Amino acid sequence: MxxxxxxxxxxxxxxxxxxxxxxxxxxxxxxxxxxxxxxxxxxxxxxxxxxxxxxxxxxxxxxxxxxxxxxxxxxxxxxxxxxxxxxxxxxxxxxxxxxxxxxxxxxxxxxxxxxxxxxxxxxxxxxxxxxxxxxxxxxxxxxxxxxxxxxxxxxxxxxxxxxxxxxxxxxxxxEAPDTEDTQPKILKHCCTCDEAKYEVTFEGLWSRNTHPKDFPSTSRVTRFSDIIGASHTINYTFWNYGDLASEGLQELAEYGNTRLLESELKAKSDQIRTIIKARGVSFPNITGKTFAVFRVDSKHHLMSIVSMIDPSPDWIVGVSGLELCLRNCSWTESKVLNLYVWPIRRLKFDYPDDSRSPFYDPTGTPMKPFAILKLTRQRLYEKSCDFQPNDNVDENNSNCETTNWSDWSPCSVTCGRGVKYKQRRYKNDDSKYICHKKLTERATCEATQKYCPQIRRKDLEDPMCELSSWSPWSSCSVTCGKGTKT
Missing domain, CATH: 2.60.40.4060 (Reeler domain)
Structure with missing residues (x-):
């Protein structure tokens, strides 16, 4: 039988x-x-x-x-x-x-x-x-x-x-694509080994043409204060949308003074990789640009910056907790964000709902941004990772027990650089709702074939998609200072 x-x-x-x-x-x-x-x-x-x-x-x-x-x-x-x-x-x-x-x-x-x-x-x-x-x-x-x-x-x-x-x-x-008005989701764990260097460009847009209602009668007084910020961990931020301001942020918002806020940042040096500072822009160059550079790593993978807008009661523009790490264990190559005015909360065309508001628009036309933030990754620094899991989280909670780590998965690619994984699971499946242990480790890996053939994708194999060689670089766009070439 x-x-x-x-x-x-x-x-x-x-x-x-x-x-x-x-x-x-x-x-x-x-x-x-x-x-x-x-x-x-x-x-x-x-x-x-x-x-x-x-x-x-x-x-x-x-x-x-x-x-x-x-x-x-x-x-x-x-x-x-x-x-x-x-x-x-x-x-x-x-x-x-x-x-x-x-x-x-x-x-x-x-x-x-x-x-x-x-x-x-x-x-x-x-x-x-x-x-x-x-x-x-x-x-x-x-x-x-x-x-x-x-x-x-x-x-x-x-x-x-x-x-x-x-x-x-x-x-x-x-996943809904990021727009210039949205920020990517913050990752609890950044799985990259490498560090990255970024250039951040702050470009003012505020003018009588973009925001004509109640624009200051004397343009000479308009300015964005010095820019200050940091690359930091997920456990710290020096300002957040709609939250109460610290003394340093309040001093910046009311007077444009960055000294106290910089002292607050230095006091949190264990949570910060780089303090970001750049000169402000003011009349007659209020629609000009200012630059700064900073570095990020797997621990400090968020960046925040802020600037005061003057004249105003206590208005600021900036970004809080911008995620630069990607889930595929790499770094964002570039990002553009529109910046809007924030007092206690962000001002919009319908908030405050009062015709006396300088940005109130009865037609419902969305407010135009006051500035643009552009981030460009300049360089990667290859680093080795220490993959020892952090078991200190929930270590005293018996309901958060996990299985042992699995073996590393094979590299996700057959040539070049890819990603490998190892995972563990909660012994009680319901623990995922109350526990916060790291369950997936990712790491970059190199395949046996270190370099991939030049043509990899099917669409590139199509003769209709064949490309010519790169042309020489063009001349610099300016005769002095910082320009671009293509």
Whole structure:
């Protein structure tokens, strides 16, 4: 009887999934052939799909590791012998099989996974051995990809299988693109090893043309005070939108004096990498530019700056807690932000809702920015990382116990520089709502092939996309001072 059962499993599960032809491609049924019972409706939390970093959204063209694994709060003896995990776009109008639809799947080459011979954009097992976890790489779709859904079926035996319920379905949607009026989300952990040097440019825009209502009658008195700021940790900021001002910030906002605020920054030197200072701009050059440079690292990956606008009661312009670290363990190359006026809270065309407000506009036209902030990454400094996890967080809370760290994943690329991951999980799955331990470590890695071929993407292989060689640099745009060349 035992031998007959094993033979049945071998035959019945040799093909885990069935397919149906449609007018535009193949659709995975997700129902394994030969099962003797309906899918299990109980204990549907035995298995789960996870994406590295547990993101709610994806960044276009960023690479992620996708896991199908036994849940942390399930019996560790639970194993699956067969599985299929497929990826579809939630928009039915997206072309099936198109890279713009679901991105790109890549296998680690660990002999546990292979692409399905019957289903597009699907990964299946290579053998019948019990498994607690499998993983593969997913390159997210380019911009405009919309929402992508991962669906999985796992089979323990002919009469025990689960499909698409609970955490066996996971949807992630494209992250809303940053605009010149928005800041990226702050990362709890910056995973880069390298440090970076940035140039920040503050450019004034305030003028009688941009903000004619109640503009000072005498332009000669208009100015932005000296700019001051810092690159700092997530545990510190010297000002925040809508928060009460410190004495140093109050002195800057009321009088344009930066000395007390600079003293406050120096007193927090353990939270700061660079104090940023630049000369203010004033009449007749109030729409001019001023510059400063600063450095960031994996600990000090935020930057904040501020300047007083004069004449005003206590108005400032600036940015608070601008995130420069990226989730792919690199640094933002450039960023442009519009700066608006902040007293206790940001002034807008409809706040205060009073016609006497200098920025009130009954037509509802949005207020124009008072200044622009431009950041340009000038240089990277390669550093080695110490990847010892910080277990001091929640260390005295028994509800925050975790599993051991997994081994490092393979490098995410086959050539050049990529990313590798290691993860751990809370022993109690509900701990993620109350605990704050670091569960994912990322690190940069170099593939066996250090340098990639010059042509890598499919679109570059198209003769229509062939590029000429770079032209020589143009002459400098100015005859003295700082200019540009292209």
């Amino acid at each position: 035992w031998l007959l059962t094993m033979l049945m499993q071998t035959v019945l599960f040799s093909v885990l999934h069935s397919t149906h032809l449609t007018g535009i491609g193949l659709r995975c049924d997700m129902i394994p052939e030969g099962v003797t019972a309906p899918k299990c409706a109980e204990q549907i939390d035995r298995y789960k799909i996870e994406i590295s970093g547990n993101p709610d959204t994806y960044v276009p063209n960023e690479q992620y590791t996708v896991f199908l694994r036994t849940s942390a709060n399930a019996d560790p003896q639970n194993k699956f012998t067969h599985f299929i995990i497929s990826v579809v776009n939630e928009n039915p109008e997206k072309t099936i099989g198109s890279e713009n639809s679901i991105g790109n799947l890549q296998l680690y080459g660990d002999a546990m996974t292979k692409f399905s011979d019957s289903c597009q954009n699907a990964v299946v097992e290579t053998d019948h051995q019990p498994k607690a976890e499998i993983q593969f790489l997913w390159l997210a779709p380019p911009k405009g990809g919309g929402c992508v859904k991962f669906k999985a079926t796992v089979v323990e035996s002919v009469d025990v299988w689960y499909s698409e319920d609970g955490d066996l379905t996971k949807s992630v949607c494209e």
